[in-house]
Amino acid sequence: MWWSRIWEIFLVTTEPRLRPVRDLPHALEAFDTLEAALNGREPAIFLDYDGTLTPIVSRPEDAILSAEGRAVVDTLARKRPVAVVSGRDRPDVETLVGIDTLTFAGSHGFDIRTPTDGVLALEGVGDYTALMDEVESRLKVGLDPIPGALVERKKFSVAAHYRLVSDEEYPVFRSVLDRLMGAVSGLKEKPGKKVFEIQPAIDWDKGKAVATLLGTLGLDDPGHAPMFFGDDVTDEDAFKALQGMNGIGVLTAPASDSDQGRVSAADFRVDDPDQVLDLLRRLTP
Numbered sequence: 001m002w003w004s005r006i007w008e009i010f011l012v013t014t015e016p017r018l019r020p021v022r023d024l025p026h027a028l029e030a031f032d033t034l035e036a037a038l039n040g041r042e043p044a045i046f047l048d049y050d051g052t053l054t055p056i057v058s059r060p061e062d063a064i065l066s067a068e069g070r071a072v073v074d075t076l077a078r079k080r081p082v083a084v085v086s087g088r089d090r091p092d093v094e095t096l097v098g099i100d101t102l103t104f105a106g107s108h109g110f111d112i113r114t115p116t117d118g119v120l121a122l123e124g125v126g127d128y129t130a131l132m133d134e135v136e137s138r139l140k141v142g143l144d145p146i147p148g149a150l151v152e153r154k155k156f157s158v159a160a161h162y163r164l165v166s167d168e169e170y171p172v173f174r175s176v177l178d179r180l181m182g183a184v185s186g187l188k189e190k191p192g193k194k195v196f197e198i199q200p201a202i203d204w205d206k207g208k209a210v211a212t213l214l215g216t217l218g219l220d221d222p223g224h225a226p227m228f229f230g231d232d233v234t235d236e237d238a239f240k241a242l243q244g245m246n247g248i249g250v251l252t253a254p255a256s257d258s259d260q261g262r263v264s265a266a267d268f269r270v271d272d273p274d275q276v277l278d279l280l281r282r283l284t285p
């Protein structure tokens with residue numbers, strides 16, 4: 001659609017605007033500014049899962065959405081377009097969120113399903129099952145002996161988690177990944193929160209997934225304002241894409257993240273998942 005095409009052209013010709021996290025206005029305290037940015041448009045809401053809807057916890061399987069969180073998202077989704085765009089495997093995040101009327105993108109946006117269109121065939125995204133099988137098996141052989149290391153298979157990505165790996169063991173953990181990247185071609189590696197994601201080396205990310213969803217869901221028009229909520233490095237792809245679409249990015253991060261030099265392409269921030277829910281309540285008509 002013409003609207004998507006315009007932002008694609010914009011994206012390749014402009015540099016993203018990055019700001020220190022502490023310089024991002026707090027979305028709840030500056031809600032009037034956020035409303036002004038919406039400028040009468042209906043928000044089309046895209047939600048990350050880990051670190052946004054749920055706090056970061058030690059093990060991926062323990063990141064459970066609260067009943068209250070589910071109710072907030074469900075209530076909002078009855079009034080506004082809502083999609084979940086996660087790094088998790090799509091069926092995993094669908095189960096964790098547990099609202100079957102929503103649209104879901106899993107594997108960092110490589111795997112999209114809408115309630116009306118089913119699983120989308122994405123241009124340029126092929127079948128990488130054999131490649132991901134090889135990555136999974138090599139990582140398991142290398143990482144299983146390392147205490148605390150976790151290998152999480154997703155359809156289009158394999159996550160190597162080191163949150164529970166000791167500082168002493170970390171160099172061994174890292175060397176397994178370096179060996180993998182040296183031995184197998186056609187891969188890219190993306191860092192996240194105490195995790196490295198190994199993916200097919202194709203030009204696809206959460207930003208492209210959001211743009212695709214806006215077109216598929218019929219939301220790529222001047223009456224809608226895409227809003228993306230995320231906390232992690234991979235969410236920056238979506239924040240950057242939104243800058244070219246007159247959208248609004250909301251980062252979940254405390255201002256103190258600036259102390260580690262963190263910058264973001266988001267427009268606003270909130271401190272934690274509880275404040276994400278507060279903001280979603282305020283966006284519910």
Ligand SMILES: O=P(O)(O)OC[C@H]1O[C@H](O[C@H]2O[C@H](CO)[C@@H](O)[C@H](O)[C@H]2O)[C@H](O)[C@@H](O)[C@@H]1O
Pocket residue numbers: 048049050051052055056057058059060061063085086087088089152159161163192193194195197232
């Ligand atoms: O895009 P998201 O929905 O935020 O998913 C990003 C990754 O989240 C999960 O890992 C992260 O959260 C875990 C639970 O809090 C935590 O234990 C881990 O250290 C984090 O990296 C998930 O397991 C990954 O598959 C997602 O890619």
